Amino acid sequence: MGISLNEIKSFQKSIDRSFFLDEDQARYAEEDSPLPIGYGQTISQPSLVASMTNWLDLSRQERVLEIGTGSGYQTCLLAEFAAEVYSVELIEALSKKAQERLIQLGYNNCHFKVGDGSEGWQENSPYDRIICASAASEIPENLIHQLDSNSIMIIPVGPPTVQNLYKIKKDQNENLETEILERVRFVEFKGQYGWD
Secondary structure, eight states, rough: OOOHHHHHHHHHSSGGGGGSSOOGGGGTTSSSSSSEEEEEEOOOOOHHHHHHHHHHOOOOOOEEEEEEEETHHHHHHHHSSSEEEEEEEHHHHHHHHHHHHHHHHTOEEEEEEEEEEEOOOGGGGEEEEESOOOOOOOOOOHHHTTTEEEEEEEEEESSSSOEEEEEEOOOOOOOEEEEEEEEEEEOBBGGGGSSO
């Protein structure tokens, strides 16, 4: 039985979103809107973070790859509802700050890497789940290859203005099934699958 959306939202209420924000943004923590976290990056609105976590269909047994650690807010939810979290962030300062936050909250099931998210984290693959907090111009082959069988990936794909949020399922025979969940707007996926 997977974790329910209500359980996810209940957990969100128990953590202070301002803990994941810089001082100048902390007063907006309770708004359901994306907020800047520096370096041209954002923290997504809580409702979208809850939905994306829910669509992963977690049961506290999964190994999850997160592309785009950012502030560590999504990482925190993954750490609560998955077995292990492997989080890749291109910007070292954001990765370090997120790591400090998760340690302070008592999580010891998170592993952090500074690097190009489009390459995934090959050494620890395959993963039961992959979640991307930035938008790719197309579905990254590297990430598909790092998905285990009977797995799920949530990723925004499309042009800079607006993207489709995809749920990609890989079955036991390595076949892929894609579903568009909703329209979203994320920051750019850096590296090979960016917009440039």
